[in-house]
Ligand SMILES: NC(=O)c1ccc[n+]([C@@H]2O[C@H](COP(=O)([O-])OP(=O)(O)OC[C@H]3O[C@@H](n4cnc5c(N)ncnc54)[C@H](O)[C@@H]3O)[C@@H](O)[C@H]2O)c1
């Protein structure tokens with residue numbers, strides 16, 4: 001039997017793309033399209049809901065899904081440890097429900113995070129630059145925040161010193177946002193979709209990891225992987241990597 005999928009944020013850039021991807025898949029049926037102001041109710045009888053909305057709305061949407069026993073695949077950014085803890089608490093009451101929260105569903109972005117984590121302990125310096133379309137409402141991107149957190153964790157585990165930086169004076173923001181000690185710089189530029197560079201440096205060499213999403217189609221294989229697997233993966237999963245066997 002086909003998996004019934006509801007899309008929340010269905011009128012948005014990602015929501016529209018997800019609706020098309022679900023409608024094109026032989027094993028999935030689109031159970032409902034929901035956007036701001038719509039009652040989620042029983043989510044059109046969906047088995048799985050996909051949320052691409054806004055940081056201020058996604059937690060309430062996910063809690064609604066969990067309370068109705070509907071699995072959730074979430075691409076919306078802006079998640080914090082406190083918000084994730086609320087989802088875990090809700091899942092305690094619904095142990096069979098799966099929730100996947102992933103800041104980036106593009107396979108190359110997931111691989112970039114993995115490679116960055118591997119490289120992190122070998123270099124003195126590291127900075128992250130993310131570049132997005134100017135209609136994006138949050139900065140830095142969820143992907144850049146997670147990349148910086150993973151890199152910082154790997155450096156801490158390996159006992160690497162903080163990156164050198166002699167800056168003694170400067171304009172506000174010139175050195176980017178500090179995410180766990182890793183500078184993260186956000187560019188907003190018409191023509192961009194979603195791009196990230198992780199720059200590593202040591203004496204005499206640099207390593208640059210770069211990923212580019214030129215089209216939102218790049219996120220669809222990852223989203224559909226999430227939709228197809230989430231029912232078999234109860235509890236909260238953060239990041240798509242385990243779904244890809246990474
Ligand atoms: N994880 C990924 O791979 C990935 C990829 C692209 C975008 N994103 C993230 O997805 C989110 C959406 O991005 P977008 O470019 O589609 O944005 P968008 O602004 O085009 O779409 C958001 C949609 O959500 C709707 N919405 C707002 N509040 C709502 C609510 N309470 N209930 C239902 N719908 C509501 C809006 O009306 C809009 O249609 C952002 O957080 C973005 O960072 C993640």
Ligand SMILES: O=C(O)C1=N[C@H](C(=O)O)CCC1
Pocket residue numbers: 077103104132136137140141142143144193194
């Ligand atoms: O277009 C966006 O907005 C994107 N947001 C995600 C993020 O913040 O990391 C992923 C890429 C696209």
